[in-house]
Amino acid sequence: MTVKFILQYPDPRLRTRASDVVVFDDALQLLINDMFETMYISGGIGLAATQINVHLKVIVMDIPDGIGKRVLINPTWTPVTTELSELKEGCLSVPGYYDKLPRYENVMLRAQDSSGTFFEENASGLYALCIQHELDHLLGKFFIDDLSPLRRKRATEAMAKRKRAERKKL
Numbered sequence: 001m002t003v004k005f006i007l008q009y010p011d012p013r014l015r016t017r018a019s020d021v022v023v024f025d026d027a028l029q030l031l032i033n034d035m036f037e038t039m040y041i042s043g044g045i046g047l048a049a050t051q052i053n054v055h056l057k058v059i060v061m062d063i064p065d066g067i068g069k070r071v072l073i074n075p076t077w078t079p080v081t082t083e084l085s086e087l088k089e090g091c092l093s094v095p096g097y098y099d100k101l102p103r104y105e106n107v108m109l110r111a112q113d114s115s116g117t118f119f120e121e122n123a124s125g126l127y128a129l130c131i132q133h134e135l136d137h138l139l140g141k142f143f144i145d146d147l148s149p150l151r152r153k154r155a156t157e158a159m160a161k162r163k164r165a166e167r168k169k170l
């Protein structure tokens with residue numbers, strides 16, 4: 001297993017739209033393993049292949065609160081209720097920045113597992129939020145895109161501060 005480099009906002013490669021997975025082979029299994037390894041080392045709960053510069057519809061998650069590990073291939077979701085969530089979200093590609101966005105509290109997930117079998121699942125709370133966040137990555141979208149200019153400025157400043165701190169370490 002290999003820990004991959006996670007692209008950092010505003011890397012333009014994060015804007016790439018992912019393609020469907022059509023072959024469920026050993027290479028896909030290797031990619032999934034590397035994604036879990038990369039996510040765990042970085043202390044994340046969700047990672048989209050886009051973030052390691054692989055532009056396929058593959059997401060891994062390990063959600064606390066009893067949900068656990070998930071592999072989502074070619075996923076889609078639809079809202080189940082109009083209720084919105086109030087949770088803060090973060091992103092391994094924008095470390096150190098957390099914010100609340102309007103997200104659905106309940107969604108229906110439809111995806112394939114690592115062997116290509118379709119499954120459907122009702123998701124709520126943190127799991128539903130993570131699905132919506134990670135699916136955005138596959139579309140080349142980003143959780144800070146829709147923020148007000150003021151909050152986006154805060155996010156950009158948090159990233160710049162972190163970059164300065166990293167340079168000092170070298």
Ligand code: QAP
Nearest residue numbers: 044045046089090091092095096097130
């Ligand atoms: C997406 O994000 C998510 O800033 C997954 O310094 C997050 O795993 C969906 C992380 C929250 C729903 C709720 C962020 C790690 C991890 C950071 C992550 C950081 C270290 C983010």
Ligand code: CO
Nearest residue numbers: 090091092093
């Ligand atoms: Co993210």
